[in-house]
Amino acid sequence: MRYARLWMLVLILSPASQTAPAADKPLNFVVLLVDDWGWTDAGCYGSDFYETPHIDRLAADGVQFTNAYAACTVCSPTRAALLTGMYPGRTRVTDWIPGHFGREKEKYPLMPPDWTQRLEHRYTTLAEALQASGYRTAHVGKWHLTPSSDDPAVVAPFYPDRHGFEVNIAGNQFGAPASYFWPFERPNAAGLSKRTANFPPGGKTGDYLTDTLTDHTLRLIEEYREEPFCLYFPYYNVHTPLQGKPELVAKYEAKRTPGLRHSNATYAAMVQSVDESVGRIRARLEELKLADRTVILLTSDNGGLDLRDNGPTKNAPLRSGKGSAYEGGVRVPLLILWPGVTPAGAICDTPAITVDYYPTILELAGVAGDPEHNRHVDGKSLVPVLRDPGADLGRTDLFWHYPHYHPGGAEPYSAIRSGDWRLVEFQFENRVELYNLGEDLGERRDLSASNPEKVQELRTRLNAWRQTVGAQAALPNPDYRPSE
Secondary structure, eight states, X not given: OHHHHHHHHHHHHSOTTTSOSSSSSOOEEEEEEETTOOTTOSGGXXXXXXXXXXXXXXXXXXXXXXXXXXXXXXXXXXXXXXXXSOOHHHHOOOSSSSOSTTSSGGGOSEEOOSOOOSOOTTSOOHHHHHHTTTOEEEEESOOOOSOSOSOHHHHGGGSGGGTTOSEEESOOSOSSOSOSBTTOXXXXXXXXXXXXXXXXXXXOTTOBHHHHHHHHHHHHHHHTTTSOEEEEEEOOTTSSSOOOOHHHHHHHHHHOOTTOSOOOHHHHHHHHHHHHHHHHHHHHHHHTTOGGGEEEEEEESSOOOOOTTOSXXXXXXXXXXXXXXXXXXXXXXXXXXXXXXXXXXXXXXXXXXXXXXXXXXXHHXXXXXXXXXXXXXXXXXXXXXXXXXXXXXXXXXXXXXXXXXXXXXXXXXEEEEETTEXXXXXXGGGEEEEEETTTOTTOOSOOTTTXXXXXXXXXXXXXXXXXXXXXXOOEEOTXXXXXX
């Protein structure tokens, strides 16, 4: 009954000539979100050190986006944006939970507003919209959208299984595992750090978390094979702690030579573990004869961790990395395969952003979703550029809003990208920077002084957007103590 009801909706809402390549069955979805994966952290995106043959094959089979963006420079806001189709400024999940403020807060002239530290239930998530139309739904991996608390009564009401996912494996309130090796715990000054709420039972010495979670992903694909499904797998990799499988670390230590773009052997091993997972997932889909009707989307939650020449990866030619106001903090890889439709090996230069995945998947599934929620969805469906990578989405601007400080270099800022222009407006001292990405991808030449009209145009549009979504500004910090 579930399957028949779903396909009847597909026939009514989405004619086969528009979205469905198969005449008899709806599409499945596998959404893969890598944590802290930088724009150049794959072979197909220019790495000369990391080995990613399965990710490169996905690029060769589908569409590779060159101007794809995360909705935020840190993780929790991007995750909320993916699940709701709304900008962080609208959901008010604007920082990673719980954020950095409070650590030496006397250093900061501004303080964050009363931002939302959870994914609220008033939103219809992607999983809820699909589940209501007959899809099986599962979450495997990092969640990080609950309040910051060790009290199960506080966090459990905001776990994935309360947001439309039938199954929650390893999703909890933490942004990183204590360890990537079984039993996924580590000693610390306070005793033993677990962070293993909702982790699957069992395991043995030497088991690597990414492999374990992939095992469960493959099991779910097989379990759901007779029904349409959406499987959301947000990896814990490649977030710290930096821990790779020893044999892979040794492989990259032997490979490392001077002059390469990337050089961290442990990080390279972590990237390879993600790549192996992608390959295993695709192999299982092919084995079960599901590959020809399963859409795969692979992207990242923010830019790579590139902290002032002391991070595990390098985002060059982009400026800076995770936690910054610049391109290195938000530009990310994006690969999408829609079997039988996306042109193999296509390159798409059209800008895309996290909020676009919600309307894209609903359109591909032929699911209308909740009309009230949809009125506030900020994303644009990418279906036109999946069919024709040169198509026009009818959108000129992308936006970011981060009213927080971050050790990656960010101070409270908003930004707009319009065509090749990118304007960053820093709230403290009300200053701006303007860059032309077509001529200066590394954002080295601030053109604001020589282009006052462009600055005014973009600031006007940025301010109008902030008002539309209700974005909150940072506040004066009463505890601020400027250094003498």
